[in-house]
Amino acid sequence: NAGVTQTPKFRILKIGQSMTLQCTQDMNHNYMYWYRQDPGMGLKLIYYSVGAGITDKGEVPNGYNVSRSTTEDFPLRLELAAPSQTSVYFCATGLGEYEQYFGPGTRLTVT
Amino acid sequence: GENVEQHPSTLSVQEGDSAVIKCTYSDSASNYFPWYKQELGKRPQLIIDIRSNVGEKKDQRIAVTLNKTAKHFSLHITETQPEDSAVYFCAAWGDSSYKLIFGSGTRLLVRP
Numbered sequence: 001n002a003g004v005t006q007t008p009k010f011r012i013l014k015i016g017q018s019m020t021l022q023c024t025q026d027m028n029h030n031y032m033y034w035y036r037q038d039p040g041m042g043l044k045l046i047y048y049s050v051g052a053g054i055t056d057k058g059e060v061p062n063g064y065n066v067s068r069s070t071t072e073d074f075p076l077r078l079e080l081a082a083p084s085q086t087s088v089y090f091c092a093t094g095l096g097e098y099e100q101y102f103g104p105g106t107r108l109t110v111t
Numbered sequence: 112g113e114n115v116e117q118h119p120s121t122l123s124v125q126e127g128d129s130a131v132i133k134c135t136y137s138d139s140a141s142n143y144f145p146w147y148k149q150e151l152g153k154r155p156q157l158i159i160d161i162r163s164n165v166g167e168k169k170d171q172r173i174a175v176t177l178n179k180t181a182k183h184f185s186l187h188i189t190e191t192q193p194e195d196s197a198v199y200f201c202a203a204w205g206d207s208s209y210k211l212i213f214g215s216g217t218r219l220l221v222r223p
Contacts, residue, residue, distance in 0.1 A: 031209065042200065042215045043155070050209050058210070090154060097143045097204045100211060102154040 001026050004103035006091050012109045013081040021076040021106050023091030029101075031094045032074040034058075034066065036087040037105075043090070049074055081110045113138045113205045117214025125222050130188045132217045134201035137182070143204035144184045145211070146175060150197045158199075159186070191221045 007022045023032065034046040045058030049068040063085060065077040078085060088107050094100040114137040124130050136144075145160035161168045161175045161184065168175050174187040184203075188195055198218050202211040 033210065043213045045210060048210050056209075096209065097206075099145060099157045099160065102156070104154055 003027060004091055004093055004101050006089075006103040006106050008106060009104070010107045012111065013078075015081060015083065015110060017081050018077070018079050019081070019108075021078070021089055021091075021108075023074045023076070023103060024072055025074075025091075025093045025101075026072065027093055027101065028071065029093040029095055030071065031096055031100075032068065033092040033094075033100065034064075034074070034076045035090045035092065036060065036085075037090060038087050046076065046089075078108075083110050086110045113203075113208060113212045115201060115203050115212045115214040117201050117217060119217060120215065121218045121220070123220045123222060124191050126191060126193060128191055130186075130191055130195070130219055130221075132186045132199055132201070132219075133183065134185070134203075134214050135181075135183050136203040136212070138203065138205055138207075138212070139182065140206035141203040141212075142206065144175070144177060145202050146186050147200045147202065148197045149200065149216075155200060188219075191219075193221050193223050195219060196221045 004025045030051045033048040035043040044060045047066040049055045055066050088105045090105045091103040092100040117134045142163040147155040148158045149155040161177050172189045177184040198216045200216050201214040
């Protein structure tokens with residue numbers, strides 16, 4: 001089992017460009033999460049989903065969008081990238097009130 | 112709203128000494144409290160967790176204690192080793208919000 005996979009590993013975007021960060025899990029978990037982690041800082045929740053077709057905003061949702069059409073996939077869309085979105089993005093999955101499993105992360109630079 | 116406060120933000124100890132990191136949470140309905148370790152450039156990984164029906168849990172050199180009345184929980188690392196150097200995050204499960212509320216992290220440095 002691959003667990004939680006994220007693509008790409010690294011990406012450099014120009015200001016105003018858009019991209020989708022992919023997250024796929026084969027653990028059959030209902031709960032999925034997107035976090036961002038700025039250098040030397042903690043984890044900030046962007047969006048999360050408790051099941052296919054259901055998404056909710058976290059603490060920093062502005063500038064991002066998500067969808068959850070299947071249990072396995074939870075893509076994060078960045079529209080009109082800004083330098084403030086330079087960060088490491090982690091996807092995580094879980095079964096609720098249990099361990100969350102994190103993906104390896106996507107390192108994004110917006111210049 | 113839901114909040115988890117974590118202290119200290121940085122901690123430097125001599126190899127072999129003990130390290131203690133403390134967290135407080137606001138949601139009295141929280142029942143699940145995990146601790147994650149994040150090494151430099153890596154993803155966070157669970158090292159230990161505790162549920163509200165127990166007051167203490169140990170796993171080799173790591174222990175977690177929970178005081179539900181005071182809404183405090185702590186991570187204790189004994190006989191620290193250089194490989195314990197990392198950032199540690201506490202978290203509490205938000206019972207009504209279906210997400211983990213993370214503390215701000217503690218950077219632990221173990222000096223050889």
